[in-house]
Amino acid sequence: MNPTFEQKQAIDMAINGDSCKVTAYAGAGKTSTLKLIGNAKSYQSGMYLAFNKAIATEAQSKFNRNVRCKTFHSLAFNSVPRWFTNKLKNRRLMSNQIASRHDLESYQVPVALTKQRGEDDQKRLFNNKRMATSLINAIGYFCRSNNSEIQLAQVYAALPDWMEEAYRAELAKILLPKANDYWQDILDPFGVNRLEHDHYLKYWALSKPVINTDFIL
Secondary structure: OOOOHHHHHHHHHHHOOOOOOOOOOOOOOHHHHHHHHHHHOOOOOEEEEEOOHHHHHHHHOOOOOOEEEEEHHHHHHOOOOHHHHHHHHOOOOOHHHHHHHOOOOOEEEEEOHHHOOOOOOOEEEEOHHHHHHHHHHHHHHHHOOOOOOOOHHHHHHHOOOOEOHHHHHHHHHHHHHHHHHHHHHHHOOOOOOOOOHHHHHHHHHHOOOOOOOOEEO
8 A cells, every 4th residue: 555645754754763643633644654653663573552452463474474463451461470479369358457457437428519409418528448459440540640759639520529639639649658558568479459551560670671663553
């Protein structure tokens, strides 16, 4: 196939060793563009990374042998210590168990005026099990970020938006060290918190990995 003007630009940048990002809608030819780049750099080894295993598997049938196709998670899984990925087998703790392990408390929380359902809805119980859920969500936000440490803003975002803003900010400050404790347990070879797939991906990313290939798609 003959590349379009935009595809030719991307190919030329890739041949020159420049990094580039292509913005394109569904069906606009993203995969075919990457295939053209892979073919143009057939003298080098490349790696195509996708978020979905089905996409990576399909891509492998389209690219030449100089390009390996993997998911980000599979690349990370095969690059981190086995003691770490073995924690995927840990039993998933219930929210009340997480609350107990990390000394989470229940709170009567003021409700934001715009979220109140009536005069009797000025405070709501935010129990320790829901606090545990927010803790887990905060860890998730951290793992999907480019931060090297858990941020207060990520904990704040994990708390319900019906909370009065100032009180929500105070609860975030209380929960932040608990979230750090949870993450440290994940990193501990003898920790009991169950490893999730985004956890080992984040662990790998924080190790500043070097991917053994000439170019990445």
